[in-house]
Amino acid sequence: MQAQPRRDYRLKTHGCPTCLRPESALTVDRVERIDLRSAFIRAKKLERNYVAQLRKIAGHIGDIVNGFDVRDLPGAQMLQAVLARYAATLTPWAEAVSRRMVVEIAARDERAWLRNSREMGQTLKREIANAPTGEAMRQAMATQVKLITSLPTEAGQRVHDLVIEGLSQGRRAEDIAVEIARTGEVTKSRATLIARTEVSRTSTELTKARAEHVGSTHFIWRTAGDSDVRPSHKKLNGQTFRWDEPPECDPGHHALPGCIWNCRCYAEPIIPEA
Template sequence: MTNSRLLREKAKRAAQTELARRKAARSDLLSFTSYTMVGYKVGRHHRLLCDKLNAVERGEIKRLMVFMPPRNGKSELTSKRFPAWYLGRNPDKQIITASYGANLAQGFGRDVRNLVGSPEFGTLFPGVGVASDSAAKDNWHTTKGGVYSAMGVGGGLTGKGAHVALIDDPVKDRQDAESIAINSGHWREHAALMSRELRRELDGADTGRVLRELQAGQVDLITSLPREAADRAQRIARESLITGARFDELRDEILRTGEVTESRATLIARTETSKASTMLTEARAEAIGSPGYTWRSHRDNRTRPSHREMNGQFVAWGSPPTLDGLTGHAGCVPNCRCFARPILPYE
């Protein structure tokens, strides 16, 4: 009896340990990597990189650049494990991976596809896998409608959209890296591709229409400007989502009206640029059935106490909170640096 009880206790502890590992792997990239890659050795730089990539998945970081020496695990985490983990958590989303050559990009695609189709992945994300009709390593679908695409410079990605765009090794070697002409050409190609797809969404997709409707409902709140100038300010803010431009252009346009001071123009420009980004997030989230979002605040002295207290709180898209007398979603009131992390319908 004693041996039997000890065996049961041992099995129970093993089961609890396994369940804890699975839970951690679903919510943390480094834990996912350790779970799906036996013998993975974790260094401090891996922890830092995974922390940043976790923030990318949560929507807290919009643009991330990674610089590491060769053979230090950058591509393993960024271009192989992260896309698979991201699709596990967001199986209906789309990812594009680009590189200097088709072979390298397709190699990433093959590794991610094989990982998503592995038994370990299926244990962590039941029901999510590679669609049965997806055999290509550079363009395949998940069983939940997500899409992974990979292409080298010069390849045809026109018409494909992405929630996450990865660029790994955009240049082949040092000679190409030091070539101004090659660097400029690669950058223009990647930037133009992403801009085209975002413009296509904002001009023709339902999310773009909803964004314009949301902005129209807010235009009367820009009380410092005539209606025509306020409409123009919103159009420029919407355009900045495509071009990646800062608020400076919008500020200068507002100043040309002669209606406000430079400080007021700066405040309006920053607010409208941030609101446009949040409203696009809202339009995209509601399109897939998201009920609301988790409010995220920066933890520094510049964050207002009322906004700091909102950190981690659920907010329904149709019920923006009123804080300090101002009503609006995260990032949609003056001088608000907070942001929304949408709650997906299956979470």
């Protein structure tokens, strides 16, 4: 549920935690806000490394596609089969790359919490350090493997669709070949989008797991604060939402900060004081 910026509000404790209202006898005395701006803005270096890894795969896919002279449907089907086999061989590599990315983000996330926990009690610090992030990490790694191995299969489907469309429209084989030759670049763009989005999404999901473990039910939406912020996201900046009720950040799409394509926003957890 959306509410005004937290300046004049406190979290309720009386059985309706989805609401916010002005501080009263029914609310906690204070809700601690931790300034996590520097800590939870996504790691640019890590993102660049992940982009580079995925674009390498896209480059290999482009080489495979350009090695075929696809002029008809049988040729497209043969290329699809080759790319499908490549996707299968990618799985161990995808698992290793994904694991490294997720583990690095998890370690960074934990360090960020502890750097910003000077005012927390020792019990809360221990809770943060021992938060059950394993399931969130496993889910993140599974998602990455699926996305990485989808790159060659999507490229194969693109070639197949181009051939079918070209033949049905009576286009020349040379014109179809030009579009097919762009498959490598199209795949590189897709790889870049995946890497940028998934680094940010993974960071948010791990932050959410730790926050909820220590009793946080809400977060404050924060943007990167520059001219590239989407207007719809700029409107959300500074507003408070429940972790389990993400706002509509783009038309028809509800998501947490950083969990939608190319989103550079991040969630600032609200931690109730015990």
